[in-house]
Amino acid sequence: MTRTLCSELPAAHAAGNSSATVEGWIHRRRQLSGVTFVIVRDRSGVAQVVATESAVREQISWLPEETVVRVAGGVIANGKAPGGIEIIDPVITPLGPPAAVPPVELWRPALKATLPTVLDHAALTWRHPARRAVWQIAAASMAGFRQHLDSAGFTEVTTPKIVEQSAESGANVFTLDYFGAPAYLAQSPQLYKQMLTGVFERVYEVGPVFRAEPHDTARHLAEYVSLDVEFGFIADHRDVLSVLRDTLAAMLERVRATAGTAVESIGAQLPSVPEQIPVLHFTEALEVVGAPPEEPDLAPEHERALGKWALREFGSDFLAVEGYPAAKRPFYTHPQPTDPRWTNSFDLLFRGLELVTGGQRLHNHADYLHALTTRGEDPARYTAYLEAMSGGMPPHGGFAIGLERWVSRLVEVDNIRWSTLFPRDLHRLSP
Amino acid sequence: MTRTLCSELPAAHAAGNSSATVEGWIHRRRQLSGVTFVIVRDRSGVAQVVATESAVREQISWLPEETVVRVAGGVIANGKAPGGIEIIDPVITPLGPPAAVPPVELWRPALKATLPTVLDHAALTWRHPARRAVWQIAAASMAGFRQHLDSAGFTEVTTPKIVEQSAESGANVFTLDYFGAPAYLAQSPQLYKQMLTGVFERVYEVGPVFRAEPHDTARHLAEYVSLDVEFGFIADHRDVLSVLRDTLAAMLERVRATAGTAVESIGAQLPSVPEQIPVLHFTEALEVVGAPPEEPDLAPEHERALGKWALREFGSDFLAVEGYPAAKRPFYTHPQPTDPRWTNSFDLLFRGLELVTGGQRLHNHADYLHALTTRGEDPARYTAYLEAMSGGMPPHGGFAIGLERWVSRLVEVDNIRWSTLFPRDLHRLSP
Known part of the structure; x- marks a missing residue:
């Protein structure tokens, strides 16, 4: 399946595509009671992935932030998601082993670290x-x-x-x-x-x-x-x-x-x-x-x-x-x-x-x-x-x-x- | 007067300009019995300048190849000149002192020198x-x-x-x-x-x-x-x-x-x-x-x-x-x-x-x-x-x-x- 960049999802959806595959890094996971949100980051931006199936939610719990993944799923409009689009019913394929925990939390809106730490890493x-x-x-x-x-x-x-x-x-x-x-x-x-x-x-x-x-x-x-x-x-x-x-x-x-x-x-x-x-x-x-x-x-x-x-x-x-x-x-x-x-x-x-x-x-x-x-x-x-x-x-x-x-x-x-x-x-x- | 590049002379002539100013290096001089030809080189190419006045011909004899000059003159068609255009009745202004003789003759169609000489200079x-x-x-x-x-x-x-x-x-x-x-x-x-x-x-x-x-x-x-x-x-x-x-x-x-x-x-x-x-x-x-x-x-x-x-x-x-x-x-x-x-x-x-x-x-x-x-x-x-x-x-x-x-x-x-x-x-x- 051809890769779609995160920034291209709105256009792909507007063009009538009901599914897409993105590739990138797991930027952020949020486990709620019945749903798991994953933000995937690629060179163009980010996309929101929504998982409700328990096997997939379990899988995500084992894929730390910064792990590289391919995500295929349905594409639907959601005004609250980045770009107004989200990916549902995802099939997630890791493209490498789980990432080590980075020395600085990269998902925070502002990078909270001193200059020497930022430069060392x-x-x-x-x-x-x-x-x-x-x-x-x-x-x-x-x-x-x-x-x-x-x-x-x-x-x-x-x-x-x-x-x-x-x-x-x-x-x-x-x-x-x-x-x-x-x-x-x-x-x-x-x-x-x-x-x-x-x-x-x-x-x-x-x-x-x-x-x-x-x-x-x-x-x-x-x-x-x-x-x-x-x-x-x-x-x-x-x-x-x-x-x-x-x-x-x-x-x-x-x-x-x-x-x-x-x-x-x-x-x-x-x-x-x-x-x-x-x-x-x-x-x-x-x-x-x-x-x-x-x-x-x-x-x-x-x-x-x-x-x-x-x-x-x-x-x-x-x-x-x-x-x-x-x-x-x-x-x-x-x-x-x-x-x-x-x-x-x-x-x-x-x-x-x-x-x-x-x-x-x-x-x-x-x-x-x-x-x-x-x-x-x-x-x-x-x-x-x-x-x-x-x-x-x-x-x-x-x-x-x-x-x-x-x-x-x-x-x-x-x-x-x-x-x-x-x-x-x-x-x-x-x- | 605005400078015209050598390569722009044909278009300037076609647009009805009867005069132009070029700036560049004296690439080559040729003294004939009643006329002196000067090839001027700039970043875009070369232009032919034709001098018949004796004072200008005398001036050119004192401006060796590679001297930097400004040349203002009339622009006419000449099928035998580079680009089909030549500059006549030139007023030549040196933009620096006469150039020293280069170690290799730069006006020859092929550079006649060994690689070490070419690199040394x-x-x-x-x-x-x-x-x-x-x-x-x-x-x-x-x-x-x-x-x-x-x-x-x-x-x-x-x-x-x-x-x-x-x-x-x-x-x-x-x-x-x-x-x-x-x-x-x-x-x-x-x-x-x-x-x-x-x-x-x-x-x-x-x-x-x-x-x-x-x-x-x-x-x-x-x-x-x-x-x-x-x-x-x-x-x-x-x-x-x-x-x-x-x-x-x-x-x-x-x-x-x-x-x-x-x-x-x-x-x-x-x-x-x-x-x-x-x-x-x-x-x-x-x-x-x-x-x-x-x-x-x-x-x-x-x-x-x-x-x-x-x-x-x-x-x-x-x-x-x-x-x-x-x-x-x-x-x-x-x-x-x-x-x-x-x-x-x-x-x-x-x-x-x-x-x-x-x-x-x-x-x-x-x-x-x-x-x-x-x-x-x-x-x-x-x-x-x-x-x-x-x-x-x-x-x-x-x-x-x-x-x-x-x-x-x-x-x-x-x-x-x-x-x-x-x-x-x-x-x-x-x-």
Whole structure:
């Protein structure tokens, strides 16, 4: 008998089917005096099964929650059941042995466990519908990211994660034994995506990046998913911000379209992306938060204050801060043409948290040599990169979105680990 | 003035535009007695620019190949120009300094350089249209993979690449310093994708995998892109092969749809995927190639012979060999129910090369304990994985396609490095 997904039962019933077979996990059993209710969960949702025969009720008593079963039965309307449909007179076939009792009760509407417990048992706790909804939003975000960029003439690339040199600095890099020689895990695809802009003009990559973060914070991971974009033939960083704006809007559109049920089920409030994301210069941002003008960076509390300010002033969950001081930006950052103390780079704050870093890059070989030597870096460490830069590069720029941060702010959890399938940090290397 | 892509010029001309601005790289200059031709290359293709004014001809003589330029001019029909259109009376604005002479002449129809030279200068040599076409086929393949699986109810996942234990064996694993403790680079997402099948039923991942391959062969890399699939509620490995078949067909469909020009430009012959991929049992495969029945595996020459045989017997570029000996398969492999010397696993050969490994996995906790202890492995090394297996897992299976191998066989190059943006192997860690 063909399997029907739980979510398809109403349509199957409406189409005149009087019976159906579902397959999934026993989410919850309830034994009443003359009837046993079983909620079956599959990838699409849940279905209610009603057993009245004593042999079947006895069978169910031996099938604990999370046991995998096939259930064939009659299909009838019941306004009180999920989807308005229930399965009656079930024939239940276990598809595996009775499941062990999970470390956390997965059938409860809210998962009652601390973060460490949830993470220790991630393979099981992600089964909880409220957890699964979070990842469905992540998956839809990635799909929306690619869909938009594909339609805008970008080419997907995959760049190496084992690298000879750390891309940006020697700090926070994982070291590897590469056939007896040292190598590093890529902190970002920055240098590669720039080189590939010389090939494809417009590139993106969705892939892991690695940071040996020595701090244990609620917003850093040792490994996360970076949504990277780089493209050529730009006027300046405002063109980059414009593509970022459209990309975020497309990601949200896809979340609404394919993870709308997930969003609703956890009560997440999706933002709307303004046609023009408000932009403040770094110097103005310092003024808004009342920080001294010589401050070299925005602290987390500044970002939170700016987030509130943008919401109040513009009704926007997003705020771009441009012109960050050159001293705080990597060597490839393009200076602000009117005043080279500042740069053509920006951070995008989302609900008061830095979500994206982006900007225009240098594209002339001579500027790179100058930038590297000024910082005391040896250009010989960047041979292939500098060869690309001397070989004809368009004015270009790009950005990177941290997937888990994005999802964390979307669903408003207080720790990025709630949005990561199997997080890695200073203290956690498993599961 | 708005930029027009080279490929859009014919439509712009047909729509009545008498002028246009293109931006791109100077691909080739040809100085004749009274006229200079410039071929400009952008992400979409090339356009011919014709200069007759002496000042402009002089300017062009100072702009070497690969210099990035903006060209504004009149647009007229010329049957001999690419796309039937050429740009006349050009105003040329360099968008950067004159480009250095590339190590390989990129304007020649065929790239004349050895593989080591091409790889040493990958950031430049990928600019060659015939190289770029190869990657466009790779990008379209990834897009087709995801598009099909998204439409079939799969959820995209991202699993950690830094792991506490090597997934399948201690061999060929890269070791890492993880905050002072040893860790490993994931050889595959196998254990994670299985655990997540317990959450989402159907999952896929496109991501890097790492193999410390001590051999220098034309078909192995130390880092490659794995297209991983895993799903539950299957009858056996034949269900896995069926999803694989449809996935490959969708990948080819997308290659045809969005990289058709690339395919044509390099004369690649795309295969068609039979409705039913022919299947041989391992024992039959040994007979076909005339190998002794006690042979434990198929050697590369056996695979090549089987590829020819499938083409001759079935007109198929694809052949599945099922039932591989249990001793040669990983511990999670489901035995063949009729004879446990064999397994419910398969390899898919594409044009005589192993492209995909797949099959049904064990799904009962007790079977895992038995499989691990029989092989002398300590179950304590698999705590989280075994917890998931005891927590209710459906019968499941999956497969993994190596992206670079797939593309290499599609475009029929003799070394996988031709299809890899920045390959990593025993001897190569840069660029």
